[in-house]
Structure formats: structure tokens, C-alpha cells
Amino acid sequence: MPRLFDTQSSEIVDIVPSTEGKFSMYVCGPTVYDEPHLGHGRFTLVYDILRRYLKYRGVEVRFVSNITDVDDKIITRAAELGISAGELAKRYEEVWWDLMERLGVEKPDETPHATDWIAQMLELVTEMVSTGVAYETTDGVYLEVAKVDGYGLLARQNLADLRSGARVEVDEQKKSPLDFALWKRTPETEWGWESKFGFGRPGWHTECVAMALGILGEGFDLHGGGMDLAFPHHENERAQAVAMGKNFARHWMHNGFVMVGDEKMAKSLGNFTTLKDLLDSTDPRAYRLLVARSHYRAPLEVTAEILQDAARSLERIDAFARRFADVVLERPEVAPSKEVIDGFNEAMDEDLNSPVGLAHVFEAITRANFALDRALNEEAVSNAKAALLLLGTLGIVVQDRLEVPQEVIALAEQRKVARSEKDFAAADKYRDEILQLGYVVEDSDLGFRFRKA
């Protein structure tokens, strides 16, 4: 198992799963009310890479990520559009999965919906009220955070300091501004559910507790999300579990933000680029490469120039993959370079250091090319196999074959003949014609190869 930075202890720790060889992870998914942006793309890629890496290391991963389909923002947005909240949520959930597929993010093993867990949430609320850690007011049920041991653990602040900085609106009925809603009473004209606490809907923080514990059980291995979820969302999830005397996540993992200049990309700041725009304009793999080549906890700046940089780096990877596509198949007996794989694993094992992992991949690519130039085939193939294996582990799908129209192949054949007859004027003419059709022809020992112009 890798070591990972744990938000609770604020240090890199050994990850010890509750069951050896297995790993259960829960990552907070989207509230489906609008277009996802680059930040959503980053966190899904980060956890996708973690999941793929663990599987590659032979760990049996169970990955749960929820869909928040009941929320104030959904209700507000739906009202603006004049459609039902359920309809809006359904629409944006479809958008979400479509984008995930384009990003190459593997679908979670389970994708629970908050609206399917209302009954379980109400059970938890009932339990918290009965044990006295939660109380009712005229507008809902609140958890009294002062009664929770270690409240502030994930925020790394004590209760008093959190309270002094609280910016939440004052509610006379709440015992503390930090107390948060478990159940919100609403008029029956609004979207909601009947309950012993009155008609209403659940507070945000309860759904993940119900779903994580309900699906993965107590003491599941890892809970993750963006850094902005550490407080108050995850803090409040943990608070509920602690209040009920239940074991919650063993480890907490939080990824850094996507930055725009010196600011966090956020809906509220209006400085976001939608994932759709990114995917429509750039090779989706470029964003994955960008995410993988910076550390997951560091801020990540994304600009057109930086994406272009990653895209060019990807061209090098694809050129390498094309060069080795056949070579690798011819040598099934050669194993991937252990040295490269060990270097990669070592980097990834220390808090998922994918930038260093990628450096090993690029070094392997250089060595493979170097060796093949000198006909050192075994050396070339073992490095190439390692690089290809590890790229796959990061979820980077190489384009090692190109579907080329028959017409282009015919021109390349003619060019080959012209070259053998030393008719270079004709050869160059054929090359131009191939270029007109959108392909670049490259010569090699094995004949010709193509790439997209």
C-alpha cells in the first residue's frame, strides 16, 4: 500500500486498510445543478489515478462516489429554468457521466443518489436526536458541534477559533453558529419528504454519512474530495459519525485546487472554464497528463498555453507508441523493465507522486528510443513495455495505431517507389499530397509511418 498525506494528522502516513488486500474509498461526487468545471475534472482524475494505481498494485478497490441530487442550488436553478428539481438533476447527471467518459474516468463501482437514501438519513437523524447530540428548532434539526469530541480536527482548528471566524448568518435558535442542519423543515409546496421532524429535506452533510456507512460500512479506508470540502463538509460528516459513536473514514485525502491566475477556480468567483469547453477544444488526455504531472495537493494552473505544452508532450508519447507498436508485439518474451517499474512504484507509493512517476516513464521512453536507434532490441523493448504499462496505469491511452485512408497508403507506396528510383522531386510531391490529406509520412527502417498533420 502507498503512503498518503492524511488531513487528520497533517502528515504522510502508511495506509493500512481494514482488510488486507482490499481498499474501500468514498469520494464526494457532484451536486448536479450545472455544468462541471475544471476543478471537478481535476478531482475525478486524481482519484481515478489513485484507484487505477491501487488496482495495478493488486489491491481490490471498492470505489463509491455519490450524486447529490437534492440541494438548495438544484431547487433554485430548477425554479429559474421553470423545470422540476428532479428533471434538472437528471439532466446534469447525464452531462456528468458523459464528461467523465470523455475524460477516461472509470465509473465508480457504486454511485448512490442522495434521494434514494432519505429514509436512512432520517434514521441517523433520529439516532442523533435520541442521544441528545442533536436538537430541534422551529426550522429543523441541528447537530450541536460542541458535543462532538475533536470537532475541528479536519479544519485543524479548535472550536473557539472556528467560532470566532464564523461567517454564517446568526440564527437565534441555534446554540452555536457552527451547528449545522441535519434536516431542514420546508413548506409542503416545496420539494421534500414527510418525516417525524416535519416535512422537509436533508442537510447536505448527512447524505455522505448515510451512504458511506451504508455501503462501505464503519471504518472504511479512505474518504476524499477537494480541499474545500475538508471544512465544513467532511468535518461535519465526521462529526455526525462521532456523535453516533461510529467509526468513520480511516484516512482523509484532499486534492488541491485548479487556479486561474492567483485565484481558485470556483463557481462563485465566476472564473471557471467548463469541462465541456476544455474537452471540446483539447485532447482530453492532455488534461489528464497535466493533472498527473503536478502533485495532487499542489495548486494547478490551467491555461491554453499550459494545455498546449501538455498536448505537445503527448505527441512525443504517441510518436513513441507508434514506433514501438509492432516492435513490442514481436518480443512477447521480454519483460517490462523492472528498474523503471520500481522507480515508478516508489514515487507513487510516497503520497502518489505522479510527477516523479512520469519522469520515470519519460526516461524509459528516451532509453527505449536510444536503444532502438542502436538495434539494442531487448533493452528497447523492456523499457518500452514498462513505459506503456505505466502510462496505462495513469489512464493515459496511447494512440499507437492510426487509421489511415487507403488513398494515403497508396500515395505513400508510390512515394516509396519514387524514392527507390531516386526521383526525389516526385517523392516530395507525394509527400505534399499526403499532407494535403491531413497526414505526415515519416520514413523508418521498417518502411513508412504516418502521423496526423
Place this chain on the structure above:
RNA sequence: GGCGGCGUGGCCGAAUGGUUAGGCAGAGGCCUGCAAAGCCUUGCAAAGCGGUUCGAUUCCGCUCGCCGCCUCCA
């Protein structure tokens, strides 16, 4: 106000108390009919000021600049 973090070469981005990160771009060369791809060589660095040390980009302090969380937020 409280808490956490950051400032690395033209750009992106790691590790590290003394030796090449890696990628992208640049320069020179090899290969090629010419290219492309590839390979080789090569600039360019550590916000500032002090301190610890034989030696600091790396540790400590201060200054400056910046960011995040404490409200919804990935």
C-alpha cells in the same frame, strides 16, 4: 482575527543539506536524398536579508509578495 500553505531556470513542475529531476520551448550536432521522428550535447534556477553548517535551493529566523479554509464550493 484564527489556522494552513506557497514563492525553483523562458514556461510547467519535482526531489534534495554537497552530485542531471522530468516535460515543453531555445541553441548546436548526429541520422535523413530532404524532412519528420529519434538520439547526443548545451544555456537558463531557487523572492530578499540574516543565521546554523566545512557546505543551503534544501534547516532556522525576519522581511516582502501571494494563495486557501474559517458561508456555498471539487
